[in-house]
Amino acid sequence: MTTVENNMEPEEKGYEGVQTPLRRFLSDFCEAKLAVVGFFTILAIALLAIMAPFIAPTDPYDLATVSVLDSRLAPGEAMMNGTIAHLGTDGAGRDMVSAMIYGLRISLGVGIGSGLIAMLIGISFGLLSAYAGGKIDSIFMRIVDIQLSFPAILVALVLLVTLGKGVDKTIIALVVVQWAYYARTIRGTALVERRREYIESAVCLGLSKNRIMFRHLLPNCLAPMIVVGTMQIAHAISLEATLSFLGLGMPQTEPSLGRLISNGFEYILSGKYWISVYPGIALLVTIVSINLVGDRLRDVLNPRLQK
Amino acid sequence: MQSALVVVIMSFIVFSGVFLVGDPVEILVSDDADQEEREMMIKSMGLDKPFLVQYGIFISKAIKGDLGDSFVFQEPALLLILDRMPATMELAIVALLIAIIFGIPLGVWAGLKPESLASKSIMTGSILGFSLPTFWVGIMMILLFAVMLGWLPSTGRGDVQIILGMPISIFSWDGFSHVLMPAVNLALFKLSMVIRLARAGTREVLHQDYIKFARAKGLKETRIILIHVMKNILIPVVTVLGLEFGGLVAFSVVTETVFAWPGMGKLLIDSIGLLDRPIIVAYLMIIVFLFVLINLLVDICYSILDPRVRLQDIKS
């Protein structure tokens, strides 16, 4: 229809060119500037966490260099070994900058690690549930329902009381708390997708159940998984910090951001704010950035809101 | 029926979970106690019996309302918790009210004018509310309002008046000043949630034909929003909020720890530190019971608000 091209309104010019799904996704995503800022902040934070040993001024785990004499130095004061503690030191005499970078590493690691494991477990159970239907489905979903009716913090609390402290135990607790969200989300999506024609035709072609589930059903359920995944990772980081604050979760020797804040809490009333405030801001920036990206992803990937 | 089943299953999970918690005897017995004293201690607490027997004893007592005596306080755990319950409930209810009173209008506003600067600020604020870890906000509130400005007390509950047999603090200025900070702190997360729910609901309802039809009837915009939109969005908001009340009670564990609020959450954290098993078990059982109760209440509220559900009930 050449007549159509000739009659294009000037406003429509930007819509020429090929619209690949990826391009469209990117342009939609970038419409919200905050989300873009969030995305690059996450990149920067992740880089900081990965490179921690090379960036941090001191090694907060090295007991030989950490001295109690340095404890509770105000921001900008010099430590015994001459290093300037730009953000002060904590109660044990650790440089806050270093402790925060390492703490970020632990917080991010625990959050992302538990999120990914929970996602794998959730996807397996959710897909199986949706695909098998019947008794298996109702049993799984009953478990999910009951678990989700209890607040995550409580479940994690009970688990950690039972398991004790440590990175591995914290991750286990967080996985147990999170898997049900993933399972429910993917089951919901899969049930919708299952009724679509392409699954029917795959069944008619005589493909194996596994192939249909993982090669046909799963890729079409990924969009909501990505959204839930981002939000859950932010949630996991926050939950880990909360648990550490309550004295569960991470041990004193491997302080996550939450633990650092908790350590500083006792000095708050005496006005030594930096021990709690700075790790808190780091935690906050991390979580907010992830949530901003997740929020935008949800709007962009939600087919109901697409025009 | 199903609710009862949930309670039984949860009691087993809770009990077996807590059963694994480190040895309370280690903590309770003084270091110089000899083996004999130790064994007497173990026997008196019933810790020598096999797991299932202990569970059986626990259940048979639990039915009579006896959830065991605290190892530390030597008093019935249930009483200790019930004693702390009004403080927690007061905190949770005030927080819930804050979330509703501020959340619904803000959310509806953001839904009505999604493009305005105010709405965008509200929504960004709600992401912040979601993201901020409760305990850190609590610490910051103490730093700002108690340490730096000195406006509000940082810890404790303040003056308490006995009203209807329950100690309540919000009716005196001292009590209110104590409850304000922890309640706002606890409410923050739910507030964000209410805002988002109300906004999403408003945006969805606004596009419905019946709103346009209401306009076509020549109704005033205020009536359309207050009656036609509100009544529709109240359904999801009330449901979720109701279900989340349990979450508030559970999350008060964190807020109570930060503000040293003498509620049952603080008791739980203290008891975890002391490995006081009966209190942990009793707390969790009460929470399970509370959740089942809340679910029932929400179902009832839901059917009052939504006529469609009522009809289905009659049919079935």
Place this chain on the structure above:
Amino acid sequence: MPLSESPTIEVKDLKTYFFTKGGIAKAVDGVSFSVGRGKVLGLVGESGSGKTVTGFSILGLVDEPGRIVGGEILYRGENLVSASPDRMRELRGVNISMIFQDPMMTLNPVLRIDTQMIEAVLAHESISKDDARQRARDVLGQVGIASPDERLRSYPHQFSGGMRQRVAIAIALLNKPDLIVADEPTTALDVTIQGQILYEVQKLCSQTGTALIWITHDLSVVAGLADDICVMYAGRIVEQGSVNSVLDKPMHPYTNGLISSVPSRNKRGVPLAQIPGMAPSLLKLPKGCSFGPRCAQFSDACDSIPDISNYENGRQIRCHNPLDKGTILRVMD
């Protein structure tokens, strides 16, 4: 239109555009018509032809990103396009009411019927709640709802689709409006219910002198109900005139196509006539006559937008190559 009586509603060169991300959609582009007291105008067209937007424009209910950008809507001489939102609200529901397409969606599911009817009365009159209820009851009875007292206390979900549409019609009639805009009110209903509702509406209009704009895509409904007909295509009126003259002797190729697509008009065994192609997107209208690419009469002249030509009997056609060349009285614009 007889000059002795001024029309209830007169729409002149109405333009309602939607300013979307993808460009400007001219949903209504220069539409003019008028409806007199007690008369029924059938506004016919495919979905997306702008007929519903025309209706909403009259009530001042065009949603963002739509805006009335030109023309006049004269209700008894008062221009509604420039009326304040408050004035529009006063008129809506009393002087001009509307019946929507989908009866399942027009009533608020969480409010009782009486609430929704009484509020429509009380929004415009300060009478007691009991009087308002009394009126609601009477009108429900008028539209053929049995035991209206009991029905008033029901919720919408307890009604069938046909009953709900009757309630919606009753609400539209509550304040005895001069003009009702009915947007495909019977499309979602069974044929028998449709017949009943058509009958009742026709009766009420002739009794009360209410003018009626009946928006539909169903020519058979218009044939039995309307006095005049406007055929819309891609935001413009392509043909208008009295129902009998237009349906008997369509002059615009599009009208002709519409009429031939009605199954009953075709002989058994003969393939059903159809209009080739699809209605164009309002964002990408073809150059010249919008119907051009689908038109059998297409000629080079159709590269420019045809003007409205007036024919005898008050008929107007917007076409370069009308099917039945009558005598052109006057070319507008």
